[in-house]
Amino acid sequence: MKELTRSAQIGDIRQQNYSTIMRELMRSGPTARTDLAAAIGMSTGSVTRLTGALVRSGLVRESPEPTQRGTGRPKVPVAIDDSTYGVIGVHFGLHRVNICLSDLRGQLLAEAHTSERTTDFDRLVRSAARSVRKMIDGHSLTVLGIGASTGGWVDSAGGVVHSQPVLGWHDAPLAAALRELVEVPVIVDSQVRALALAEHWFGAATGVDNFVHLFVGNVIGAGYVFNGAPYRGAYSAAGGLDHLPVAGRSGEPCTCGSRNCFAMVGGDLEVARRARAAGLITDDQEVYDVFALAVNGDPRARRLLHDRAALVGSATATLIELLDPELVVIGGGITAPFDQVPVLRDAALAKLAVDRGGDAPARVRASAFGPHALGIAAAAIMLDAVYRSPEAYVSALTPSST
Numbered sequence: 057m058k059e060l061t062r063s064a065q066i067g068d069i070r071q072q073n074y075s076t077i078m079r080e081l082m083r084s085g086p087t088a089r090t091d092l093a094a095a096i097g098m099s100t101g102s103v104t105r106l107t108g109a110l111v112r113s114g115l116v117r118e119s120p121e122p123t124q125r126g127t128g129r130p131k132v133p134v135a136i137d138d139s140t141y142g143v144i145g146v147h148f149g150l151h152r153v154n155i156c157l158s159d160l161r162g163q164l165l166a167e168a169h170t171s172e173r174t175t176d177f178d179r180l181v182r183s184a185a186r187s188v189r190k191m192i193d194g195h196s197l198t199v200l201g202i203g204a205s206t207g208g209w210v211d212s213a214g215g216v217v218h219s220q221p222v223l224g225w226h227d228a229p230l231a232a233a234l235r236e237l238v239e240v241p242v243i244v245d246s247q248v249r250a251l252a253l254a255e256h257w258f259g260a261a262t263g264v265d266n267f268v269h270l271f272v273g274n275v276i277g278a279g280y281v282f283n284g285a286p287y288r289g290a291y292s293a294a295g296g297l298d299h300l301p302v303a304g305r306s307g308e309p310c311t312c313g314s315r316n317c318f319a320m321v322g323g324d325l326e327v328a329r330r331a332r333a334a335g336l337i338t339d340d341q342e343v344y345d346v347f348a349l350a351v352n353g354d355p356r357a358r359r360l361l362h363d364r365a366a367l368v369g370s371a372t373a374t375l376i377e378l379l380d381p382e383l384v385v386i387g388g389g390i391t392a393p394f395d396q397v398p399v400l401r402d403a404a405l406a407k408l409a410v411d412r413g414g415d416a417p418a419r420v421r422a423s424a425f426g427p428h429a430l431g432i433a434a435a436a437i438m439l440d441a442v443y444r445s446p447e448a449y450v451s452a453l454t455p456s457s458t
């Protein structure tokens with residue numbers, strides 16, 4: 057029993073070391089083993105042994121070019137191997153499922169969309185599984201798993217979508233259903249957390265371990281990364297900011313009865329409602345038409361978007377006060393095509409006390425991705441899991457028990 061515990065502990069430490077090496081290589085690119093050892097505070101001997109196992113298993117490769125050409129022995133750098141394994145992302149949106157294949161560096165290799173008339177859970181999952189299967193069969197990479205995302209309240213640990221109001225899903229067992237059809241590991245999470253992980257691994261927050269991704273579009277929500285890991289909360293509901301009370305007042309009451317809910321006052325739907333009420337757009341036009349007017353210089357459209365950005369900026373200041381993140385990444389319709397992030401940032405900074413620390417203007421930044429990044433963001437859910445526990449996904453890494 058004691059021996060078992062000890063070998064389990066050794067396994068944990070080995071897993072952690074593999075993870076540390078892979079994260080460092082993802083962050084800094086090709087690195088000589090001696091430099092890698094210095095960067096992560098490990099002995100060169102340990103790094104050589106561990107990278108040897110990572111190279112044999114196909115997660116890391118030796119770079120063809122030595123880093124130094126001067127005197128002494130050339131240093132052969134090691135790098136993340138982007139030619140052996142891949143991960144798949146599946147995003148379930150309204151009328152559209154987006155499927156992406158990414159290599160281990162988060163580079164998009166293939167993308168597919170399916171147009172869906174239905175919101176029926178079984179039919180959507182079956183349709184997505186067919187596209188995923190086709191993508192796996194059409195590429196030479198070994199797919200380690202699928203990250204699946206959708207809006208609403210998603211329980212990653214339980215693999216369940218508790219509530220997805222737009223698709224009408226309740227307690228939908230998404231992870232189990234996809235896993236059964238595609239037969240690879242599946243991790244589900246909310247689309248906002250997926251976006252936060254994508255920013256963390258290959259977007260605007262690479263190398264940042266404490267940040268908030270605030271998504272402002274039709275829906276509003278935050279994805280939190282604390283100490284380098286996603287923070288989901290006790291009931292997986294962290295970041296659901298829909299009913300956070302804010303200073304403004306919505307034209308329509310929220311489902312909860314209030315008129316001060318963040319999603320109602322700050323979301324794209326309210327912008328469209330106000331634009332209609334002001335005669336800027338017709339009844340059958342949408343928020344995109346307001347964006348287009350603003351891009352073309354219409355002062356009333358600009359004023360409307362400016363007011364919304366200021367309101368979101370003030371809520372951003374609240375988030376900074378509460379959580380003290382290094383960075384807030386802003387995503388969604390508020391960033392493009394009419395960039396409202398500068399107004400948002402100024403409103404946030406005006407509200408923040410000057411002695412809060414950090415480089416204040418640099419703390420609010422636009423997302424690195426356009427509004428259609430949800431598929432590749434879903435892949436980041438699985439990428440994050442692989443980097444966190446490589447042994448769980450690549451069995452060649454685990455020493456045989458004989």
Ligand SMILES: [Zn+2]
Nearest residue numbers: 299310312317
């Ligand atoms: Zn509400």
